[in-house]
Amino acid sequence: MHGSQPLDTNPHRRLNLLTGEWVLVSPHRTKRPWQGKIEDLPQDNRPAYDPKCYLCPTNTRADGETNPDYQESFVFKNDFSALLEDTPNESYNQKDLLVAQTERGICKVISFSPKHHLTLPELSVAEISKVIDLWQHEFKSLSGHPWIKYIQIFENKGEIMGCSNPHPHGQIWAQSELPVEIIKESERQKAYLDKHQTSLLSDYLNLELEKQERIIFENDAFVVLVPFWAVWPYETMIISKRHVQNLLAFDEQEKLLLAEALKVVTTKYDNLFETSFPYSAGMHQAPVNSGDHPEWHWHMHFYPPLLRSATVKKFMVGYEMLANPQRDITPEYAAARLKELSTEHYKNKTL
């Protein structure tokens, strides 16, 4: 593969440096006509306050508690937590064939804003920065429990990403064991650090900045790019320029710059198909309460499902579930499209 646009025509696979797994890329496949499922467009005329929303200020939640009249952001324990704090420690093993063990955890919900009708790209950089403050605060207090080993901060946005409430919010699941994706990324980053004495993502970032083929946005502290091994059509990553293990390392200036990067990527997403762009996004960072993790380099993944339009998504189904992730457009094409989009939200456009 060579020429000015390598990898842009032939079916090929690419190595995901963070997991060691491959993704199959079929650049020619977008010609396929789509006769399949057309998603409903989500409603986009929400009121600033919804009396039936369990995240709006002053409303009562499932557990009977009343939300405060909060002005910025607000966090509480998930009323339907997947993990519980008081689960007893038990294990089950039948001939090494049926193997299970209990797991403890704490699940929280973070409302990003009192305003029911807004989403992350519609908040100001200062407002997003307040959300980052809260993430830092929660990360710190959750890691105060010595039994907690990993803290997953994430957001499901949009109905098609299983989000059951359009009020802008994210979640934090903190738990006593390492999740599978974290184990993979730990191993790969550790192997790289052991071999090269540098951070895998620092070296990767430097090469991407040199090439400028997949970079979407950059400021003094963060880069937004489409990873070389992206699986989802418009998948992106935010990577910190500094090699830090978790978000507690970010100072006030860096928090504003992260807020800017978050606003830029989510605004470009909304502008791509002029719709409130659905995604699941979340930070990956070092495990806690388990020694040093110099191999870890903070980053954030965005996994958005839309492929062709606001209503046609990529399905990760038969072949992808049973065999191997597969994508239809190249990461370079996706990066070029995202790069050229305005950082002004389409809803603010004056005609």
Add this chain to the structure above:
Amino acid sequence: MHGSQPLDTNPHRRLNLLTGEWVLVSPHRTKRPWQGKIEDLPQDNRPAYDPKCYLCPTNTRADGETNPDYQESFVFKNDFSALLEDTPNESYNQKDLLVAQTERGICKVISFSPKHHLTLPELSVAEISKVIDLWQHEFKSLSGHPWIKYIQIFENKGEIMGCSNPHPHGQIWAQSELPVEIIKESERQKAYLDKHQTSLLSDYLNLELEKQERIIFENDAFVVLVPFWAVWPYETMIISKRHVQNLLAFDEQEKLLLAEALKVVTTKYDNLFETSFPYSAGMHQAPVNSGDHPEWHWHMHFYPPLLRSATVKKFMVGYEMLANPQRDITPEYAAARLKELSTEHYKNKTL
């Protein structure tokens, strides 16, 4: 964990023997109210012949070819193949950070029946057995290409599984490299065989047959069960009682018994929510043209997304994509529900 129903109340994780990865189980979490996305019910009044369907007999396809007036099943090369036979062999490597290589393959489509309005559970055991004949025939002829290393036979059923045509059909993707899921299952099965001199799935099957907690159906040659480590709410596996590497080993009698198992599991699925049950399903079997694979034990996975009803599915999103697969009902609960369902298709019920 002990008592008559172990693992049925506490959040816990279970080990997937075939991949070495864990699934998080949150048995208490079904109490959560669902305010999120409600899927559209798929149309279920199709004609037996649709002049616009590219799979119906005598119709013309995208590439201009005309389908024969076939009476049983019919196979052709996918007009929008993700993998191509004539891709040149090239690789790309920038400092071991950007790593890619071309991949060759052949993608085929198999129509299960000339009848546009039917689905697998609505075919007779004899008709399904003809589909298995064709799978055997294709597996054999594709493995005749010495460069093909793995053959994935699968079906995406239903709009929400990305199926773009309701005509009953499946696909085969054959390729020059091993997909990631196959690499995982190869490693785990090989490690088990090396250690125990028996097949992982034979030993697992024997234990499941002894316990009878997750078995849904059994005949002389196949068992249908909910695996102990199921991720999807009503996920199942068909496992052959004989330890065979691939479906070419099945004789006429076994093919009829596999057809029966397929009819039973898909009929029970349809009966669960009285809807044409969506799923992705596919066989896992030994790689081809790469020596012996005594570790491999033929099996078939069914990954169905529905959780609560015909219109509410499980979303594998934020936490699941970024951290770890997670499920809300126990595999034992799912197995008990599927087991008690009739093997008579709900559409045939007389009142």
